[in-house]
Amino acid sequence: MIITDPTESLQLTPHWERPDLMNIRQLAQFPVALIGDAQGRMGVMHSALRSVTPGLKLAGTVLPINTREGDNLAIHRALDDAREGDVLVINANSDTNRACFGDILGEICVSRGIAGVVIDGATRDIDELLAMGLPVFARGISPAGPFKYGPGTIGAPVACGNVVCHPGDAILGDSDGLVVVPQHLIATALERTASQAGKEDNLRALIPSLG
Numbered sequence: 001m002i003i004t005d006p007t008e009s010l011q012l013t014p015h016w017e018r019p020d021l022m023n024i025r026q027l028a029q030f031p032v033a034l035i036g037d038a039q040g041r042m043g044v045m046h047s048a049l050r051s052v053t054p055g056l057k058l059a060g061t062v063l064p065i066n067t068r069e070g071d072n073l074a075i076h077r078a079l080d081d082a083r084e085g086d087v088l089v090i091n092a093n094s095d096t097n098r099a100c101f102g103d104i105l106g107e108i109c110v111s112r113g114i115a116g117v118v119i120d121g122a123t124r125d126i127d128e129l130l131a132m133g134l135p136v137f138a139r140g141i142s143p144a145g146p147f148k149y150g151p152g153t154i155g156a157p158v159a160c161g162n163v164v165c166h167p168g169d170a171i172l173g174d175s176d177g178l179v180v181v182p183q184h185l186i187a188t189a190l191e192r193t194a195s196q197a198g199k200e201d202n203l204r205a206l207i208p209s210l211g
């Protein structure tokens with residue numbers, strides 16, 4: 001960490017299996033809405049979690065973080081164990097009065113190849129995050145800065161946007177919102193989404209005949 005605050009209050013699960021990023025990147029070629037449809041419309045996060053960096057899409061593996069509202073100590077510590085292609089998925093208790101993420105953490109994310117950030121809470125420094133090209137989704141935006149007291153957990157399942165997210169699950173985001181795919185279903189989701197895309201293409205081919 002670049003900060004020196006004590007981390008004894010944090011619970012760590014630093015090692016877990018991560019899926020093949022190639023499958024997630026192939027899945028990311030499809031819209032989030034289509035991926036959700038192909039999963040029986042399950043795994044779609046609450047609509048309150050929106051992109052605060054317009055035009056930037058997100059696709060990677062879930063690195064789950066649970067933190068007290070308005071506190072980002074666990075987020076700082078999680079980046080010590082993060083790997084390229086991870087997405088920070090943060091349960092910040094849906095609080096939007098105080099941001100738990102901003103440009104300094106964003107710069108660390110970019111330097112470590114983090115694929116994006118999802119916060120069931122608030123962020124700030126929107127212009128800077130957009131300029132650095134880091135996809136960030138959040139429930140809200142606030143200029144109020146965070147504390148660094150803990151407690152928190154890193155690497156254990158969290159609820160985010162009404163979806164339970166396990167470490168190593170796939171998460172994808174675009175202008176419509178966010179969808180989570182359990183790790184053991186990523187290959188199946190890819191097949192089903194491609195099939196659903198084919199069905200919709202067949203329907204679109206019929207549209208000219210309706211005129």
